[in-house]
Amino acid sequence: MRISIDVEGTVHEVDMEPGSSIQQILDSVGILPSTVLVTYDGRILPSTTKINESIMLETIIVSSGG
Numbered sequence: 001m002r003i004s005i006d007v008e009g010t011v012h013e014v015d016m017e018p019g020s021s022i023q024q025i026l027d028s029v030g031i032l033p034s035t036v037l038v039t040y041d042g043r044i045l046p047s048t049t050k051i052n053e054s055i056m057l058e059t060i061i062v063s064s065g066g
Contacts, residue, residue, distance in 0.1 A: 003055060005058070020051055
């Protein structure tokens with residue numbers, strides 16, 4: 001299945017096996033899961049969420065500091 005993930009306006013596309021988790025998808029495009037929130041249809045998806053079909057995901061950059 002083809003996964004598209006928008007990170008700050010850049011769309012990454014990867015082919016993944018059905019049942020892949022959000023964490024595996026992020027790892028495959030070199031994004032640290034701790035740096036983004038992944039959303040679909042306006043809802044935040046936990047990194048353990050399994051994806052079973054082609055989909056377009058979006059991200060929200062998480063920033064922290066002191």
